[in-house]
Amino acid sequence: MRDPRLLAEPPVCRLGCLVLVRNLRGDVLLVDPDYMDGMILPGGSARPNEPPHLAAARHLHAETGLHIRLAGIAAVDFTPADRYLERLNLVFDGGTVCDDTRLTVPPRHRSGLLGARFVPVRDLPNRTSPAQLARITEALACRATLPALVHGQRAA
Template identity: 85%
Template sequence: MRDPRLLAKPPVCRLGCLVLVRNRRGDVLLVDPDYMDGMILPGGAAKPNEPPHLAAARHLHAETGLHLRLSGIVAVDFTPADRYLERLNLVFDGGTVRDETRLSVPPQHRSGLLGARFVPVNDLPGCTAPAQFARITEALAGCALPVLLHGQRAA
């Protein structure tokens, strides 16, 4: 049964679905958007009613060409409204890929990305904004929580 009081005015909050991917050296995959200062984890907003792990995988593939199965969340980060809506960012564990993994970044005019690359952990503070660096640091230290859909592990 749907309660009309719950649907009358849904909360406005964007769900960010990000992915932490590392290579065997431990470097972190970042993308370089042309609309922000600094590099960020690959990912983006979920569409309405889209499972967040699928949204993260969709964005990862669109931005880097990587197809990865995402099964765990390594960080949850709430960002209050500033120039954007408030948002809840879920950081999914993309695991470790081979060092020779090739990335495929779409042209800037289609993707808004200047590029993507693996960045050594020690270089992260100089490549990212402070909040992004803190998010990545916490994700690196976190242990994965399972992704559930209606109480069942997501496939």
């Protein structure tokens, strides 16, 4: 039974669904949005009632053309409200792809992206914000992923 009190005032918090993808050299896939300084992990907000792993896969495909099944979470990052609402970012482990993997970035007028590319780890400090760098560094250091669950079952 639904308790209307639980749905009366839902919390104001965005759910960011990001993906960490590496190539065989260990470089990290980043996208370059035209509305921010610096590059970021591919991903975006989940739609209402959208499972996070599917939101992350949807954004990854829309931004880069990659189809990757996501099942594990490498990091969870809470960002307090600043110029945006507070948000909880789930960084999904997108695994490793071949060095010659072709990326398909939609036109800037549709996507808001200037491009996407694999960036060597040593160059991340010059390409990302300090917060993005810390998020990526922690996700890279993760030795094991947390399973993504939907109603207690592993996400498929």
